[in-house]
Amino acid sequence: MRTTLNDNQRRLAGDWLPFLRWLPHYRRADLPGDLLAGLTIALLLIPQSMAYALLAGLPPVVGLYASILPVIVYGLLTSGRVLTVGPTAITSVMVLDSLQHLAATQTPTYITLALTLALLLGLVYLIMGILRLGFIVNLLSQPVLSAYINAAAIIIILSQVQSLLGISVERTPYPYELFLRVAAGIPELNPAALLIGGGSMALLIVYRRWLGDLLARLGFGPTLRFTLTRSGPLTVVILSTIIVYAGQLHETAGVQVIGAIPAGLPALQVGPFDFSHLDSLLFGAVAIAFVGFMEGISTAKSLASRTRDRIQANQELIAMGAANVASAVSGGFPVTTSISRSAVNHAAGARTGLSSVIAASMLGVTVLFFTPLLYYLPQTALAAIIITSVVNLIDFKAFRQLWRFSHAETLPFIVTFGSVFIFSIEGGIIAGVLIAALLHLYRTTRPHITTLGRIPNTEYYRERRRHEVEPHxxxxxxxxxxxxxxxxxxxxxxxxxxxxxxxxxxxxxxxVGSAVNSIDASALQILTSLIHEFHEYGVEIYLTEMKVGVLRKLERVQFLAQIGPERVFTSTHEAVQHVERQTFVNNSSRLS
Structure with a gap:
């Protein structure tokens, strides 16, 4: 009995703290894969975290902080061995959208609001996970999510064009205004910034598309080849920093650099937080939670099919909640599951959550010793990293598939996509969810009803408009x-x-009720009145192929007793035969 109890306790602890399943039994054979994956993720995360922090309107160091403790916490608590969190492009632009109307970017007030937003996001995730509310994300339909990601990716690229060109554009929450301002500022572009940014983009494209084949022809092994092809962003950071420093381009050519980054690990502290705009912050947290979790769980399920992990949606909510609370107390900002880095983590050979711990440790080393070297890092290079990262998110194949499948399904896509550009990112999500909900309600209020007939010489009944059937x-x-x-x-x-x-x-x-899974009181009342009313007209109603659960409910409320058990059949053919016999008897009686 005690053994069973201990087993249950261990199983429960493993459900809430997944690292207890693998850490005590860690195999030495898994270490090379975790080390390589951790190194590869760190190579991506160092430049991306700084770039995404700037995208969110925050100092680059905040992105580095958000990539240390949150990554460790999530790596220990996730139910997926290869999943990893951190700053992402979509989340960063949502943070900017939530905060830019509350305070000026890069200011202490703005940073405090970002910490508060991370805390609220963590609490939203934790509450959803504890209450097992993972199903709520189903309210965000795939057309809405696809439209939002496409629109957000375009907005992200648009917002980074100004840094790529070296122009200064006043921020605005309205994407169409941003487009007009960027277009108006093109004549003032900085040639040096454009050359560095354009060269960075070209180098990243070479790394992504052609470097792997070149290294293979040169005889490099697959492991080293994989790592080198993923080091493009870090290579851009190093080379662009050297170029700016060597030419002092920040002074001679006006190239914007990220400037001084404080060295040292972030202090763990509760606060400061700012709840003076709680309604706006909470709304932003809920929006990020929905989008982030839906992206994350779809990534988790996709990778789980390859790693044979069992993804627990509610545990993922808890892991993401804990990661964001960790970000809030360690100077970071909202984090979510990264699609691209999780895929790279898997491809690099990650076996356990230790790969995330290793990646975060390397970020910690960077913050401790190497931040002074990043002073001359040009913002145009970070813009190039962001643009090349998010351009792959633009995919209108989903729209074409929706259009072919159902024109009505494209309505939420069009409304969401258009609303994001006309209003804001959050406004686009609201509009998309509302139109998808209205479309669903419209469909459910018009149930599909089919007239059936018997296929000759069989007991099968099919739609009359699609099959040759016997007349009745x-x-x-x-x-x-x-x-x-x-x-x-x-x-x-x-x-x-x-x-x-x-x-x-x-x-x-x-x-025929084979597809009727439930009947509520209102429907039951109307059916009862119809049975009595039609009986007066000489029309009898029969029920067939009803689900057992529905029949039990009808029996409890005496509905079956009212219509008579002889009018309920297990098969449509039995009901038809009964009606035919009854009709024959009635006709015979009239003739006699």
């Missing part, structure tokens, strides 16, 4: 392909009334 002049057989509740039963009632009015010869109505 005195009988109407319909199948309702939806659960019945207060919002859609009126549609069914109108359909039945119209069918009976248009076909006065009908004496039997057979309702």
């Amino acid at each position: 002049p005195h009988m109407l057989i319909i199948r309702v392909d939806e659960s019945l509740y207060f919002a859609n039963v009126q549609y069914l009632e109108n359909y039945l009334r119209a069918a009976i009015a248009d076909n006065p010869e009908i004496t039997a109505l057979i309702i």
